[in-house]
Amino acid sequence: MTGPTTPADGPSTNGPSAARVADSVVLAVDSGGSGLRVAVGTVARGMVGQRASREPVRTGSRGIDAGHLLDQLLPLTRALLAEAGLPAPAAAAVGAAGLATLGDALRAELPGALRRELGVRRVALAADAVTAYAGALGARPGAVIAAGTGLIAVGTDLTAWRRADGWGHLLGDCGSGAWIGRAGLEAALRAHDGRPGGSAALLACAEKVFGPATGLPGALYPRPDRPAVLASFAPQVAACAADGDPVAAGVLREAARHIADSAAAVCPPGGEPYVALTGGLFRTGEPLLVPLEEELAARLPYARRVPAEGDPLHGAVRIARALAAGTLTLPADGTMLQVVDAPRT
Known part of the structure; x- marks a missing residue:
């Protein structure tokens, strides 16, 4: 799942530092109503492996259940990293349904847990509408309508989300x-x-x-x-x-x-x-x-x-690659897309 290159996809410079960035491992997660999908890859290669759980992440009195997400995410990720022979991810992008309104616990708990359990240093937490946008359009201004059982529209001029x-x-x-x-x-x-x-x-x-x-x-x-x-x-x-x-x-x-x-x-x-x-x-x-x-x-x-270039997991891969490469141009805010330097624990 590489897709057309956009400013959200990774670096285009050359040299030793660029080579190190290109080799950086990334983790992408899509959590929605039909379950959890996980992909690993590198900045240069995009996705190299994918696994899924058909059990949707629970929500409770504290919103999205971070513990339940981690219970599914960690074994899938460890298996993918081992299969691909990849080291710890440098960056992760997690797209989650309900993040904008039910994501407080996830925002508080997930970055530290990913650093502690997997060694992830930077985490992008995104509403599933944002990963759908990134998968469909990359880092171009416009609007994406994501529709299945439910429906949401999200748009950006690359300075703010609507x-x-x-x-x-x-x-x-x-x-x-x-x-x-x-x-x-x-x-x-x-x-x-x-x-x-x-x-x-x-x-x-x-x-x-x-x-x-x-x-x-x-x-x-x-x-x-x-x-x-x-x-x-x-x-x-x-x-x-x-x-x-x-x-x-x-x-x-x-x-x-x-x-x-x-x-x-x-x-x-x-x-x-x-x-x-x-x-x-x-x-x-x-x-x-x-x-x-x-x-x-x-x-x-x-x-x-234009036709959508990819799905929400593709969007999470794009965001993770850009985050690791330092080329993320999609706008960050407190609810739709938030970038966190995972704390050492």
């Missing part, structure tokens, strides 16, 4: 997989009741997936993974739209408007910023992408739409 949405399925995540799935199921229940705005096609899909419509509340409300269950219906909405169902198509057009709203809220207003999409939601295909491209063109006519 974010929009990412408030969860009860308060926001408008246009996300959970939002589309919920809107599709609402249309199904409207058809069941005989109310306006219903879709017989979506009702048939809902009953095929979840059983009789009258059982939907019991199937959804008690579930602790309710956002993921709602998002699992989004592909059915896209399939109905592709088959010509106007209600399903309308749901996706409205989702596209919400996504474009978030992109416009964070995109730098001047110059020629880049805009990229990343995340599993955009695999739903043309029923969402066609109206979304129309909305983005109308809202951000001065921006350049």
Whole structure:
């Protein structure tokens, strides 16, 4: 996972000191709703090994559970370093879902633990939206919409970060997989009741997936993974739209408007910023992408739409390499991206 070189990717100078920097080992971590991914590599080579745990890091009364993250991270990292024959990492980048609002304990505990257990000297702690941005665009000004079960938009002019949405399925995540799935199921229940705005096609899909419509509340409300269950219906909405169902198509057009709203809220207003999409939601295909491209063109006519170069783990690798090389140009702040010199313990 090397990708196109950007200012966030490493040094371009020559000489003995540059050679030492190029050999510096880096650690990259992506902690999200589907588990934990870990990569090791060097400044010059990028990622050389990767492992994953499918167990999401817990959150509790103190926010993200640093101990639980370390319990998974340390054995994976030690195994990767041993397999690759690499020494202790000089720098690490940890991207974590919820860091901006639930990351106080992680910020307090992780840098010291990484220094003590692995010898890491510098640590970048990043919100998962920042690693998604770095993976998609590197160190270029613009906006990235990261969408799957949830949705968040993040943008930067390389002096500060802006974010929009990412408030969860009860308060926001408008246009996300959970939002589309919920809107599709609402249309199904409207058809069941005989109310306006219903879709017989979506009702048939809902009953095929979840059983009789009258059982939907019991199937959804008690579930602790309710956002993921709602998002699992989004592909059915896209399939109905592709088959010509106007209600399903309308749901996706409205989702596209919400996504474009978030992109416009964070995109730098001047110059020629880049805009990229990343995340599993955009695999739903043309029923969402066609109206979304129309909305983005109308809202951000001065921006350049480009494909995402990589995913959040790719972004963590880029940040770690730049941190080790002293070339990190993405803006730091107290919540979205924070660089810490790990204390000696």
